[in-house]
Amino acid sequence: MESLIADMQQEGRVRSGRVADAMRRIDRKHFVPPGTPDHMTYTDAPLPIGLSQTISAPHMHASCLDLLEPWLRPGATVLDVGSGSGYLTAVMGELVGESGRVAGVEKHRELTEHSTRNVTAAAPHLLKSGRISLQAGNALDDSFLQGLGGPFDAIHVGAAAERLPKALVQQLKRGGRMVIPVGPQGDYQVLQVVDKNPDGGVRIEDLMYVRYVPLTRPAEAGQ
Numbered sequence: 001m002e003s004l005i006a007d008m009q010q011e012g013r014v015r016s017g018r019v020a021d022a023m024r025r026i027d028r029k030h031f032v033p034p035g036t037p038d039h040m041t042y043t044d045a046p047l048p049i050g051l052s053q054t055i056s057a058p059h060m061h062a063s064c065l066d067l068l069e070p071w072l073r074p075g076a077t078v079l080d081v082g083s084g085s086g087y088l089t090a091v092m093g094e095l096v097g098e099s100g101r102v103a104g105v106e107k108h109r110e111l112t113e114h115s116t117r118n119v120t121a122a123a124p125h126l127l128k129s130g131r132i133s134l135q136a137g138n139a140l141d142d143s144f145l146q147g148l149g150g151p152f153d154a155i156h157v158g159a160a161a162e163r164l165p166k167a168l169v170q171q172l173k174r175g176g177r178m179v180i181p182v183g184p185q186g187d188y189q190v191l192q193v194v195d196k197n198p199d200g201g202v203r204i205e206d207l208m209y210v211r212y213v214p215l216t217r218p219a220e221a222g223q
């Protein structure tokens with residue numbers, strides 16, 4: 001774990017010391033399938049977590065955390081869409097401190113159950129205190145989304161949308177930031193940083209090509 005983080009710091013993926021510390025506190029071994037050998041757990045690659053989904057590669061976690069870091073301050077409210085293994089939700093929980101809140105939402109109930117078990121093994125205080133929640137539901141389902149306690153200071157989306165979803169932009173506070181992969185399914189997408197200005201306007205920056213599993217609408221929820 002330590003050498004993986006040190007490598008990412010050297011490559012410039014993790015610039016923030018706060019992010020490196022939080023990643024050190026949440027050991028990836030609790031978020032990969034049981035029996036995964038160490039050399040795979042700590043390799044910089046995504047790994048399958050069941051139901052055709054993956055835990056993202058450490059460098060993607062690191063890049064997204066670094067982009068959101070100034071918004072993940074103590075007391076912040078955060079939404080993690082497609083929480084999957086629960087890894088990133090937990091790290092963001094560490095970053096927002098005791099007075100912060102992170103809502104992790106995942107369309108597959110079974111993965112929500114796995115992620116609850118994973119976080120309980122890695123950092124039980126995050127769930128016990130209610131600092132993070134891991135909920136089964138589809139983030140593109142309006143009534144579910146509106147019940148999550150937004151708007152949020154920061155939104156991370158861990159699955160690729162074909163187009164930037166307006167409903168998620170609406171859940172961003174003025175002055176808030178969202179990181180989301182946008183582009184066609186099964187191809188490369190662009191990681192976008194979406195900043196909502198204090199006047200409510202939105203500024204979008206394209207950062208880099210990425211490859212994520214699709215963000216599905218409620219009607220295609222089984223995919």
Ligand code: SAH
Nearest residue numbers: 053055056082084085107138139158215216
């Ligand atoms: N950050 C997670 C990424 C998991 S992969 C991790 O590293 O473990 C992305 C997840 O998004 C998948 O588990 C998938 O089931 C979920 N997902 C896709 N579309 C969704 C939607 N509309 N609402 C909620 N979750 C969704």
